[in-house]
Amino acid sequence: MRQAWLTVLALALAAASVSVRAEEEVDPYDQSKIPIEVDATDPNAIKIVMIAGPISHGPGDHEHMAGYVLLSHMLTQTNPKVFPVFVKDGWPKNERIFEGAKVIACYSDGRGGHPLVQENGRRLDVLQKYIDQGVGFVCLHYAVDYNPKPNEGERVQKWLGGYYDVRISINPFWVADYKELPDHPICRGVKPFKQNDEWYYNMNFLPDAKGLTRILQAVPPDGTRGTADAKKYPGRAETTAWAYERPDGGRSFGFTGGHSHKFWANDDYRRLVTNAFLWAAKVEIPPAGAKVDLDPKDLKSNLDFKGMDVGSQVKMRNEVKALRARAAELEKENAELKAKAK
Numbered sequence: 001m002r003q004a005w006l007t008v009l010a011l012a013l014a015a016a017s018v019s020v021r022a023e024e025e026v027d028p029y030d031q032s033k034i035p036i037e038v039d040a041t042d043p044n045a046i047k048i049v050m051i052a053g054p055i056s057h058g059p060g061d062h063e064h065m066a067g068y069v070l071l072s073h074m075l076t077q078t079n080p081k082v083f084p085v086f087v088k089d090g091w092p093k094n095e096r097i098f099e100g101a102k103v104i105a106c107y108s109d110g111r112g113g114h115p116l117v118q119e120n121g122r123r124l125d126v127l128q129k130y131i132d133q134g135v136g137f138v139c140l141h142y143a144v145d146y147n148p149k150p151n152e153g154e155r156v157q158k159w160l161g162g163y164y165d166v167r168i169s170i171n172p173f174w175v176a177d178y179k180e181l182p183d184h185p186i187c188r189g190v191k192p193f194k195q196n197d198e199w200y201y202n203m204n205f206l207p208d209a210k211g212l213t214r215i216l217q218a219v220p221p222d223g224t225r226g227t228a229d230a231k232k233y234p235g236r237a238e239t240t241a242w243a244y245e246r247p248d249g250g251r252s253f254g255f256t257g258g259h260s261h262k263f264w265a266n267d268d269y270r271r272l273v274t275n276a277f278l279w280a281a282k283v284e285i286p287p288a289g290a291k292v293d294l295d296p297k298d299l300k301s302n303l304d305f306k307g308m309d310v311g312s313q314v315k316m317r318n319e320v321k322a323l324r325a326r327a328a329e330l331e332k333e334n335a336e337l338k339a340k341a342k
Contacts, residue, residue: 026297029305034069036086037097045083046281048075049101053090053108053115053143055304062142063261064107066302070264073298074274078290079283090115095126102281103136107258110145111166114152121151131159134249136280140273141258144200145169153204160252161212161244162205171200172224173259176216176240184213186243186253186275189289193268200256201238202230211245215253215272241272243279251280265299267292 040047050072052064065088072084085097090108098104104127108115116123131137137159145164146153153163164171175196181187201220205212217237225231244252253276257263264270274290 026301028300028303031065031302031304034065034086034302036088037092037094039085039097040083040100042081042083043100044081046079046081046283047083047085047101048103048105048277048281049085049087049092049098051087051090051092051104051106051108051115053106053113055306056109056113056142057306059303059306060262061260062109063303065304066261066298067107067140067258067264068105069302070261070294070298071270071274071277073295074270074290074292075277077293078274078278078286082278082281082283091118091123098126098130098135101130101135102283103138103277104130105138105140105277106143107140108143110142110164111147114143114146116143116156117146117152124151124155127159131246131250132248134246136250136282137252138255138277138280139163139253140255141198141200144203144254144256145171148204157204157206159246159250160254161209161242161246162203162239162254164200164256165204168204168227168229169200169202170224170226170230171198171256172220172226173198174220174224176218176220178216178218180217182213182215184215184243185285186215186272186279187289188275188285188287190268190272190275193266195257195263195266195269197257197263198259199238199240201240202227202233203239203242203254203256205239205242209244211247213243214239214241215243215276216241241276243276251282253277253280261303262299265294267294270294 050068052068056062068086075082106116139160146156148165148167153165157163175194176199177194179192181190181192217239219235219237222234240257241255246252255273270292271289274292275285278285278290
């Protein structure tokens with residue numbers, strides 16, 4: 001009898017331990033707390049619409065929504081009036097969400113899969129209205145890549161100042177050593193840094209574009225110059241991020257990094273992009289740059305669940321919830337057994 005009692009007690013304690021671990025472990029794929037297309041109610045809010053592209057690439061790469069959530073935490077640290085509006089799957093269900101935006105940003109796949117060029121250019125027509133009003137425009141990583149067509153790349157080139165043109169640009173992984181930074185508000189508080197990433201370069205910039213500042217420049221290994229045009233410039237410092245003050249009064253920023261979510265752990269990398277969002281929104285950036293304190297959980301939260309079809313994902317998540325519920329029941333039973341043992 002005593003042996004049976006000890007066995008039950010051991011099982012209950014083990015269940016309690018499982019329950020505690022379940023509570024401590026945060027589901028890295030839980031995006032249920034992200035407010036999707038929730039608009040600002042304060043007319044003085046600095047509204048930044050963040051368009052996240054559909055799920056792409058492998059786990060930890062092209063984490064569009066997770067990257068935005070992390071950046072939103074950086075932005076609100078610096079200026080509590082910043083109000084991020086999250087849009088998923090590449091385009092809002094309600095296009096009125098763009099009204100009143102200070103910045104419209106896109107972090108997504110590019111070229112033929114670019115969410116902004118879908119519907120035969122209708123989406124670009126929608127955005128043109130806001131560009132003409134001087135709204136800021138930001139493209140991150142693959143979202144700087146547009147087909148070199150009159151109503152795609154050539155059109156966006158006028159908005160962004162430049163774009164990834166498959167005919168001349170290249171997208172290798174390399175460790176960029178940013179030894180010098182320009183005297184620009186986006187660079188406030190940012191120290192020279194090195195970072196491995198899929199840094200695109202040899203962009204198709206507007207010729208003699210006034211108002212274009214090359215924010216990040218480094219010399220890539222010549223072996224990465226994979227297009228005929230890029231091979232013309234061995235040893236040249238290449239631009240991987242830029243700022244553009246448009247003739248319409250708007251501000252734009254292109255950033256070719258951002259392939260892997262883990263790269264946001266770099267303080268200077270993170271501060272530079274956060275500064276850029278603030279600059280594009282015409283918000284004054286502090287002399288020391290944006291405050292970018294990072295909660296390590298942000299690097300392991302709000303990730304896209306990849307590798308299973310949707311039905312399998314739902315089934316697995318339900319099974320996990322059921323196991324956690326059962327662990328809670330066992331913990332309760334354990335407490336009752338302890339009470340009886342006294």
